[in-house]
Amino acid sequence: MNREKKQAELITEISGVNPLKCMKCGKCSASCPSFEEMDIKPHQFVSYVANENIEALVNSKSLWKCLSCFACVERCPRDVKPGKLIDAARQLVIRQRGQEYLSPDEIPALLDPELPQQLLVSAFRRYRR
């Protein structure tokens, strides 16, 4: 089995998403607040996984633009949950390539006196292991 196929299976497994349920209506993309920032759009996540086009997906900046706001999950008429899929792809990157998106060294420069702990905790959870 080739590497991408394995990774695609891993993503479906981690996310629990069944890409076959998608009817390609685009409501996820139409709901996404980060749509403009993404190079691969939410409705495409599903077909990237289904077509085992994983290299492109894991190198996509979309991984780091998803807000986990669950608008796509809430509104998806087919119960596909694209948000879970993108998170699984992000997990895959973090687990395999390490924690390159956010490094602790960057933090001091990003801090300001009002910044709540919650923000740091959440960002670390999402960007690192």
Added chain:
Amino acid sequence: MPMKDEFKPKIVAFCCNWCSYAGADLAGSSRLTYPADVKIIRVPCSCRVNPMFILRAFEKGADGVILCGCHPGDCHYSTGNYYARRRMTLLFSMLDYLGVENGRTRVEWVSAAEGVKFSQTMNEFVEKIHSLGKNVRLEDLRCRKE
């Protein structure tokens, strides 16, 4: 479904012709699996099931008996399932008294549209029978093969 042990329970399911038998058919045409241990007997209505049939099943070595009928209010014969419900309530409590645990007997309402429910119910029921193991009460040991 992988079985946990070698135990192959004998399960008799009485299904009314109008709802539950059709529900079982729908489970079939939707390819919703349940263990082959379940064998269905078609009756016109759940109220056709004489308590005697259930006692007979246990006597002959059944490990569980389930009766399926139309939902309350949906009986093809208006009120048959209400009779069945009352009769089975009595019978099951008597069976429990005799040592045939309540888990081995069950009444479930399954409509013609509930293929999913039919298969789920059967899966659950078989699982329950597995957890209870072989039934030893009421069985006429003269009938046993080995």
Added chain:
Amino acid sequence: MKYSYYPGCTLRTKAKALDVYARESARLLGFELEEIENWQCCGGVYPLGNDEIATKLSSVRALNEAKEKGQELVTLCSACHHVIKRVNDDMRNVEDIRQRANNYMQLSEPYAGETNVLHYLEVLRDRVGFEAIKEKVVNPLKGKKIGAYYGCLLLRPGRIMAFDNPENPTIMEEFIRAIGAEPVIYPYRNECCGGYISLKEKELACSMCEKIMDSAAGFGADLLITACPLCLYNLNAGGNGRLPVVYFTELLAEALGVKKEAGNQ
């Protein structure tokens, strides 16, 4: 009435206001928030991966402690509420997660989602009742036009959070009415503020917060309320300052006349 209470990291530090006003108001409304011992940070975001177990354990600990005390678990921060509620749902309904989490935890009795998780707002609505609150209000905030900012975490996914209609919620509007002010309904009240993305993508978060502020101001709000420290931070830092943003508990304390007492703490 006593509830187990999970404050969360930010309410102990940057968002003390959210916490003290809530406790002081609770006292007046006749219920008590009993902080659970040795709570640990929930992690801020719910781990979406089906194979994530360790990251869910802190929530399970809190939930189990409430279970042992036989109390409902109340949260205040939207993020904590979201994480704990969803972990609880997993413990209730996902056998694999329940089993593996319990294997880690080695509790005297396995935890299977028995605890009921409530947001403070739900306590106000479902346990105290907004009518009862109305009667206890001494300083009704008359004439104030307030926009409720829900954000995402309280509402979505609607099926699991079961908090309110995720696309047209009413709980905070009812709350605003109960404290004597006038709610302003605006369409961006359930749009994301940017969340944790504001750490590295300030501009993206800013553009989202601006939209929210503009929409609320456009519909005539002169103040926004929220239940989430991160939303508050993002809206203040990135929301072009058109509207002030405060915690809903602050207004509750003000309306109930206990703001000063809380302020002294």
Added chain:
Amino acid sequence: MQRIGVFVCHCGSNIAATVDVKKVVEMAALEPGVVHAEDYQYMCSEAGQSLIAKAIQEKQLTGLVVCSCSPRMHETTFRKAAERAGLNPYMVEIANIREHCSWIHKDMEEATRKAVILARAAIAKVNLNTPLQPGESRVTKRALVIGGGIAGIQTALDIADAGYEVDIVEKTPSIGGRMSQLDKTFPTLDCSACILTPKMVEAAAHERIRIYTYSEVEKVSGFVGDFTVDIRKKARSVDMDKCTGCGVCQEKCPSKKTPSEFNRGLNNRSAIYTPFAQAIPNVPVIDREHCIKFQTGKCGVCAKVCQAGAIDYEQKDEIVTEKYGAIVVATGFDTIKLDQYDEYAYSQSKDVITSLELERIMNAAGPTKGHLERLSDGKPPKEMVFIQCVGSRCADERGKSYCSKICCMYTAKHAMLIRDKYPDVNVTVFYIDVRTPGKNFDEFYRRAVEQYGVNYIKGQVGKVIPQPDGKLLVQGVDLLDNRRIMKEADMVVLATAIEPNPDVRKIATMLTASIDTNNFLTEAHAKLRPVESPTAGIFLSGVCQGPKDIPETVAQAGAAAVKAIGLLAKEKLTTNPCTAKSDELLCNGCSVCANVCPYGAITYEERQVNDHGIREVRRLAVVNSALCQGCGACTVACPSGAMDLQGFSNRQIIAEVDAICR
């Protein structure tokens, strides 16, 4: 001893792929009574049936077991085949080794073992079967149609034209149904009222059609050919014979704040009202809940202004009991509630409307007199957005799993009509797929695009965002060029999913007709008997069976009529012979069986019996086989074991139990 033949069907690979049919044949041949066993590719085929006939004759078979698909599918087929070959049809039993075996099990060995056991049970039963003779029952030559929309009207007209009496029962004050609410119809764009009203008039004037409006079916008893139905005629508070339909009462009625059902709540009506101008009958009803006279006792304006003296505040509901041979259900549909779809801002903005509401707005008799205008401020829109599939094709519990079928076409119709009448209004349609199977349907949709310049964008809308200035910002996406669309609109129209009329569940229960998870009535066979319910004597017309447009509804209405006529044309029906029978030597006349019989089929007679030489007169239970439906309730209730059910006797069922547990 019976001479039994066992026939095992492969059903192509449906059975043979999972069940070793040869093994089943081999094992069945060992069972007591079996003298013949064979398998064949398709037992239900002509060739398969002749195999059976041949075996019956050559081997002098007295009983048959067919191991095949569900008896609900082909029991009748095989029984008829047996009858043609000279065997009593009730000597045939089916072992269901497809739906209950091959389709649900994967392991061949396990499935085969089960198939053998099922065959064994059927053989054990047939060993105890006895030939049964069906009886006869009469047919009441009158049909009942429930629902007075286009489906019900068409069915009634067709049945009446064939020479039979028909009654239509309609819940609302007028017949006409959903079609009367429509403005124009696709794909020809003719006016709905212009084609419907003549049909309504024809039905009302037909000498063999009686119309009960403002009435509901309350109780149904009996069976095919002989139903007894109670119809509740709700008090109209207006004398149908005296009223002239002048309309003065409606004009003068001071209570005018009730949302008009006919106009989908977009405007108000008076408490005394006819739903619309062409209503049939043209006799108003008083909505007592909103009538000042009924609520406070003070008013009575309508009675004062009525020249004909038709107002009758004392009128009471009336129950009419009628007999029918056939019943047609034509209860139609409604649009779903949109409270689960607030991302489209339906409850937040008056300018977000459903398509059915748009029909009323476009209609000259509607709330805006046919002017296209925003309901919030009465201004004409410049930008209109249509959103498709709202609540249709959903896998979650918010919406419906099915395609509502009519939306693509009526949206193209709306778009075209708007572009035609208001060329300066831009129309955008957000779609997932455009589905236009139907004669001249795709051409129609293409005309909307090519001739009328309607802008179709592929991609479902995510959110409708009301703006402070009253405009609606539609947030969508163009999936074909991966672009975010933020479209400012003045009005948004939602192609709302349709669902069966909620009353249908109650009606189906009364009729013991089956219904699916979406509340559509189930047909007897999805392909081959699409207008009949599995319950004999009940027929389906229109959307109550599944989403369909007007031409399809009319076609199905005609088909349902033909089926009903086919039933009414019969002088007598053969009845199910699987009825209860009492053993007079065991019966002690205790009356328990009569008490549980839902059909009143059991009576008592004093009759002379010969009990092993003792001749005496005893009180005995007697079953009227024309009334008995064969449920078996009495057989279990009988304390002495005298009552048994033919075809499902105690001995037969016990034999099955034994065979399964062996």
